[in-house]
Amino acid sequence: MKIHFVGHASIVAECSDMSILMDPWLSGKIFNNSWTLRPEPVLDPALLDRIGYLWISHEHPDHCHFPTLASFPDSFKQRITILFQTRDSAKMLAAFKGLGYQRFRLLPHREIVPLTDEPTSTRGTKLYCYHAGLMDSALAVIDDQQVMLNANDARISTSECRLILKDVRHVDVLLNQFSLAAYAGFEPPERYLPERALQVLRNVSEVHRALDAKVTIPFASFIYFSSEDNKYVNPFANTVSDAYNYLQRQDQTAAVLYPGDDYEVGSAHDSSQALQRYAALPGWDE
Known part of the structure; x- marks a missing residue:
């Protein structure tokens, strides 16, 4: 199995007999212009012809981005099958049909x-x-x-991990969110946000351990907070280097991908170039 990292929470999982595109958000801002992609995603157009399925994890616009879904060619919409959970499926399938998609599996x-x-x-x-x-x-x-588990930002508990592991037997690679996404607004933020950010990293490590995952790929946090109302969160957000280093300190293996990078499940991966590219990005304040 090969994982093509598109950006933020989007990947293409290339399997022996098919490929699945997951949670594509390719451009634009979301949540009332308060989240902006950083860095920009990269989706190789050649991959579209090999994709047979499109999985949407849930309704949040950084995972179910209707402008991106609408932007795909009509031939793609008519050919691929959208995968969605059985819960709340009627309204979602109606929305997908309104964009021109025709094939679905719950x-x-x-x-x-x-x-x-x-x-x-x-x-x-x-x-x-x-x-x-x-x-x-x-x-x-x-x-x-080979088993790849895309946990996106599902906030799976360790007890839920045990259920999942019982069902799928083992996890070769885990994809998990690594930074802040929501905050209740307690004041002052410098008192509460550092601990909240650290707790996210602890959770990444705990889920890795509970699933006995061989590798964790940090993803689903490649944004910056881009409105006057929420930009104060940016200095406290975890970087992908923070996630990589935290897992390393726990003797857990991490693989860092930059948009456009590939990861071959079960193979050794050098994260140094991707980490350098992230470090070279303009800061959120720039």
Whole structure:
């Protein structure tokens, strides 16, 4: 299995018999212009022809970005199958149909389902969807003996990790959010936000440990807070280097990808170039 990192929370999982695009947000601002992508995503147009499925984890616009979904060619919309959890599916499928998508498949909670016309087949890619919280979901992609779990920002607890591990048996690579996304606004922020940011890193490590993951890819936090109302959060946000270094200190393996990079599941990965590219980005204040 190969993972193509597009940007923020979006990847393409290339399996032996199919490819899945996940949670694409390719341009523009969201949440009333208060989140901006950093850096810009990279989606190789050549990948579109190989994509057979599009998974949307939940309704938040950094995962379900309607302008991006609308921007894909009509031929793509007519050909691919959108994957979504069974919860709250009626309104979501209606929205997708309004954008021109025609094929859909709903994923039940905690069931391993094959993407094949032969339900009893032991070969081919299989999916496992875990419904988390009130609206989120995580997706495991199982290709032969390799398992990739996309936890995005589902905030899976360690007890939920044990359920997932019981179902999928092992996790080769975990994708997990590594920085701040929500804040209740307690004052002063310099008192509360550093601990909140550290807790996110602790959670990344705890989930890695609870799933016995071989590798964690930090993602789903490649934004900066870009309005007058929330820019004060930026100095306290974790960088991808913070996440990488924290996991290293816990003797846990991390792989850092820059938009456009690939990761071969089960192979050694050198994160140094990606880390240098992130470090060279203009600061949020610039």
